[in-house]
Amino acid sequence: xxxxxxxPSDPVAKVFLPVPTTLSSAGxxxxxxxDIMLQPGDTTIPLNWKLRLSPDHFGLPLxxxxxxxxxxxxxMIDPDYQDEMSLLLHNGGKEEYAWNTGDPAxxxxxxxxx
Numbered sequence: 001x002x003x004x005x006x007x008p009s010d011p012v013a014k015v016f017l018p019v020p021t022t023l024s025s026a027g028x029x030x031x032x033x034x035d036i037m038l039q040p041g042d043t044t045i046p047l048n049w050k051l052r053l054s055p056d057h058f059g060l061p062l063x064x065x066x067x068x069x070x071x072x073x074x075x076m077i078d079p080d081y082q083d084e085m086s087l088l089l090h091n092g093g094k095e096e097y098a099w100n101t102g103d104p105a106x107x108x109x110x111x112x113x114x
Contacts, residue, residue, distance in 0.1 A: 003053060003054050003057040003110045003112070004051060004052065004053050004054070004057065004059070004110050005051075005052045006018060006049055006050070006051055006052075007049060007050045007052070008048065008049045009048045009049055009050065009084060010048055012033070012048070013033060013047075013048035013049050015102075016031040016032070016033045016047075016048070016049075016101075016102060017031075017049060018030050018031065018049075018108055019031070026109060027062070027107040027108055027109040027110075028107065028108045028109075028110075029064075029104040029106075029107055030047065030061070030087065030104065030105055030106045030107065030108055031102050031103065031104055031105070032045065032047075032099050032100075032101060032102065032103050032104075032105050033046075033047060033048050033101065034101050035098075035099065035100055035101050036098070036099040036105075037096050037097075037098055038070060038089060038091045038096060038097040038098075038099065039091065039096055040091045040092070040093060040094055040095070040096075041090070041091060042073065042088065042089070042090050043088075043089050043090075043091070044086050044087070044088050044089075045086060045087045045089060045105070046084060046085075046086050047084070047085045047086060047087065048084070049084070049085055050082065050083070050084055050085060051077065051081070051085050051108075052082070053077065053078075053079040053081075053110065054079065055079050055080075056079070056112055056113060056114070057079055057110050057111060057112050057113070058076050058077060058078060058079060058110070058111060058113055059076065059077030059108050059109065059110050059111075060075075060076060060077070060108070060109045060110075060111065061074055061075075061077070061087065061106045061107070061108050062106060062107045062108075062109060063106055063107075064104055064105065064106055064107055065097070065105070068093070068097065069091060069092040069093035069097070070089055070090065070091050070092070070093075070097055071089070071090050071092065072087060072088065072089060072090075072106050073088040073089065073090050074086075074087070074088040077108075087105055087106055089105070
């Protein structure tokens, strides 16, 4: 069984499913499904897809924008989590942070465990 299966929630979400950046990438880039103006503080962004992990794997969302003051607050994705995926982001700056549709917001790494 593959470590993960990603299912879009709507037809448009197919365009913004997580993808590896290169053939050697250890994780999948999580792309934003719409333009986002991230205000200072915490914001939850729905991604419009579900992730199903094999029973012996878990997921870790990592921040790609931490040098710009934006970090991912959520932690581990358990293999039995079945709901829609979202990103919980924190903008630690004093200004809004703008993302465009399709921009990478985080990296998801899938790892085995016993």
